[in-house]
Amino acid sequence: xxxxxxxxxxxxxxxxxxxxxxxxxxxxxxxxxxxxxxxxxxxxxxxxxxxxxxxxxxxxxxxxxxxxxxxxxxxxxxxxxxxxxxxxxxxxxxxxxxxxxxxxxxxxxxxxxxxxxxxxxxxxxxxxxxxxxxxxxxxxxxxxxxxxxxxxxxxxxxxxxxxxxxxxxxxxxxxxxxxxxxxxxxxxxxxxxxxxxxxxxxxxxxxxxxxxxxxxxxxxxxxxxxxxxxxxxxxxxxxxxxxxxxxxxxxxxxxxxxxxxxxxxxxxxxxxxxxxxxxxxxxxxxxxxxxxxxxxxxxxxxxxxxxxxxxxxxxxxxxxxxxxxxxxxxxxxxxxxxxxxxxx
Ligand code: ADP
Ligand code: GN1
Ligand code: MG
Numbered sequence: 001x002x003x004x005x006x007x008x009x010x011x012x013x014x015x016x017x018x019x020x021x022x023x024x025x026x027x028x029x030x031x032x033x034x035x036x037x038x039x040x041x042x043x044x045x046x047x048x049x050x051x052x053x054x055x056x057x058x059x060x061x062x063x064x065x066x067x068x069x070x071x072x073x074x075x076x077x078x079x080x081x082x083x084x085x086x087x088x089x090x091x092x093x094x095x096x097x098x099x100x101x102x103x104x105x106x107x108x109x110x111x112x113x114x115x116x117x118x119x120x121x122x123x124x125x126x127x128x129x130x131x132x133x134x135x136x137x138x139x140x141x142x143x144x145x146x147x148x149x150x151x152x153x154x155x156x157x158x159x160x161x162x163x164x165x166x167x168x169x170x171x172x173x174x175x176x177x178x179x180x181x182x183x184x185x186x187x188x189x190x191x192x193x194x195x196x197x198x199x200x201x202x203x204x205x206x207x208x209x210x211x212x213x214x215x216x217x218x219x220x221x222x223x224x225x226x227x228x229x230x231x232x233x234x235x236x237x238x239x240x241x242x243x244x245x246x247x248x249x250x251x252x253x254x255x256x257x258x259x260x261x262x263x264x265x266x267x268x269x270x271x272x273x274x275x276x277x278x279x280x281x282x283x284x285x286x287x288x289x290x291x292x293x294x295x296x297x298x299x300x301x302x303x304x305x306x307x308x309x310x311x312x313x314x315x316x317x318x319x320x321x322x323x324x325x326x327x328x329x330x331x332x333x334x335x336x337x338x339x340x341x342x343x344x
Contacts, residue, residue, distance in 0.1 A: 018085025018092050033306040047095035059088040061134045078124050099206035105237045111257040115264030117213040118200045125195040133222045141228045143179040143290045150297045159302035190275045196224035201236040231283035251320045252327040259338045266342045277343045281335040285328045292321030
């Protein structure tokens with residue numbers, strides 16, 4: 001989906017309705033694939049993030065979750081997103097001054113730090129008062145269901161692209177059998193359902209030079225598996241190249257970053273049960289495959305879900321994900337040994 005255009009008049013009236021009338025500029029911001037995000041500068045010097053929440057989300061359910069999560073974290077003194085105004089489908093957050101996000105990890109230290117941040121986020125939400133958060137997007141990380149949706153998109157072939165992706169479909173087909181492992185373990189009760197972030201990609205944590213961090217993009221925080229949070233973090237934070245790198249020879253999972261992620265995550269995520277520990281390395285391959293499946297599904301459906309900047313963008317992203325899976329598979333024994341080193 002290409003980015004929607006908004007008139008300054010529309011953006012201005014949204015801001016005014018939330019009490020912000022002294023804005024001097026409103027510009028597109030960040031590299032998120034779902035919401036329309038803007039940075040707002042004002043005469044007073046205060047800055048804000050304005051977001052048009054994507055229609056993929058059930059607006060009221062999302063708002064209820066976001067307000068519960070942010071107020072719970074604030075009540076514990078944990079720095080989090082500060083809601084300035086929230087009128088569906090728009091919301092305004094205070095700009096996190098001094099924090100930046102990145103699309104790629106650049107050092108072992110940063111990888112360990114990011115992993116600690118996401119593990120702490122899970123700890124911080126583990127005592128969220130009942131009831132559990134609402135499920136914003138059902139079956140969000142259900143890999144067999146994602147493959148089923150891919151099958152449907154390939155059968156319909158509405159964009160006439162199926163013939164171009166035979167290799168990718170075959171790659172996924174060969175992994176279909178192992179795709180249900182995590183959902184089966186959860187259904188069997190062998191793995192706990194926790195409050196998890198569900199979108200732990202590197203640009204969803206904001207970092208400050210003093211070592212502090214804020215976990216952002218709370219839209220998919222809902223009941224889920226810790227394994228997907230660990231795995232999705234590995235997907236982007238162990239990557240040697242961008243999610244949309246076209247030169248696949250540059251795309252692989254860096255072992256030293258993987259080790260730092262395991263170290264950072266397990267030193268804080270003391271809650272993990274055996275079934276989770278045993279599947280940490282596998283979960284990274286599984287969620288990476290799942291995201292590849294989703295990019296390919298969107299490519300076949302004619303780019304209706306993720307923001308895209310050019311016609312083959314989703315296909316390029318799918319290929320990087322499958323290359324990452326291949327790289328993690330090639331290092332599977334080493335990755336399992338690293339996990340054992342840190343959790344025994
Ligand atoms: P999406 O769901 O589209 O990924 P995000 O909520 O992750 O949207 O926001 C997109 C980007 O905007 C983030 O990666 C981050 O760089 C930036 N961003 C989001 N919220 C803030 C904030 N409160 N302060 C500063 N930057 C932010
Ligand atoms: C989307 O919102 P953003 O860009 O942080 C997507 C994630 C994918 C990710 C792939 C709600 O995340 O599930 O893993 O793109 N978010 C939603 O980069 O679908
Ligand atoms: Mg995001």
